[in-house]
Amino acid sequence: MRFPLISLKGVKITTIKKVKLKKIADILNGVPDVRQPGKANTTGEITYNFIQPNHLGIFNDIQCISEIKRHTSVDDSYFVRKNDILLKRLNPDIATLIIEDMSNTVFSSNLFVIRVLKDYYPAYIACLLENQGMTWINSNIVGSVAAIKSISAKALAALDIPSVDYDKQKAIGQMWLLYKKRKKLLENMIEEDQRLMAAVINSITASAEEEK
Template sequence: MKLQDLASVRTGLVLSRKQSKELTDYRYPLINLRCIQQEGNIDLNKVDIYEARESLKKEYLSRQGDIVVRLTAPYTAVLIDDTTSGMVISSNFVVIRIEDKQLLPEYLFWLLNTQKMKHKIYENTTSNMLGAVKAKFLMEFELTLLPAEIQQKIGQINLLAKKERQLLKELSAEKEKLYSSLLDQAYKRAKKGK
């Protein structure tokens, strides 16, 4: 079954069409290439603010359950949750909105981030220097629908593993700070003792 049979697949907003050159009352957080992390997260600290000339249609804003895919390498897909909904999706991305309940967003998120899928995307990129993938490739992507229970298990295991990797990364950063602080204190004490 093709992805377009189960979901709407479209590129995001061409920002220049609705952008204001000055501050407005229509300010939106903007998903940009810098804030998409290779692990499939959105770094909220790197999100830009988009000043629109008018109120934007909901189709241009992320919704919980959407999958946003970079059109350029590394073609990372992110799953929109409650912390990342309501953000402007630019034309640097494709947004996939599942319309058929047979396909679970968590499962599709996992599938799009597999090495096998990324390899398929690399094989189907345009030959320009950016190596962009076209939304049409994703629309015509053939997938086998697994039973909902299996999709749910795969999706949940993937999300748990992703959360664990993120926690381990944070723990590692905190331990580095601790070790650095302990070493600095030991050095200072040793210097005073001389």
């Protein structure tokens, strides 16, 4: 049986343009060591809210925040802002998008902040980093034999990002955020079902022991 030949003459084949992450976002290291120069403070210690890698949840959430005290003030660029993307420097596995303003909050040197420039939707970049970029990142990771793996800002900056229309970026980014919410709801439902089953079994077991 012969299949008809399909001519591609006149068919427009579009290729998705790619752009390096460094071209569309600022990539920032965390709060520098206290010995590095900063704005002098004459009133004593300054307390900041502080985000560390173990504070990041898997549902695009921040589970808790600690505090850090410094004798020099932190530059404005180190304050976490809405739409910042947090990525672990060691063993990166998730991307966390800041969806609400956070006052007086800085981030650890074991985190990168990816601050997306205009024309790119932050949730879209976070989605790509978590779902596609992690494979690329892990292939460019330092110390792959060791238990602890580390990604550099240079390797992160070289990541290729598909440059699609802003409306498509927004649709994909919002889909990723909804996926995170649904995943969290499903896990909560499973935990509640497990508690319910445990309560029922305990009740039956207790009743059976009373009848002995």
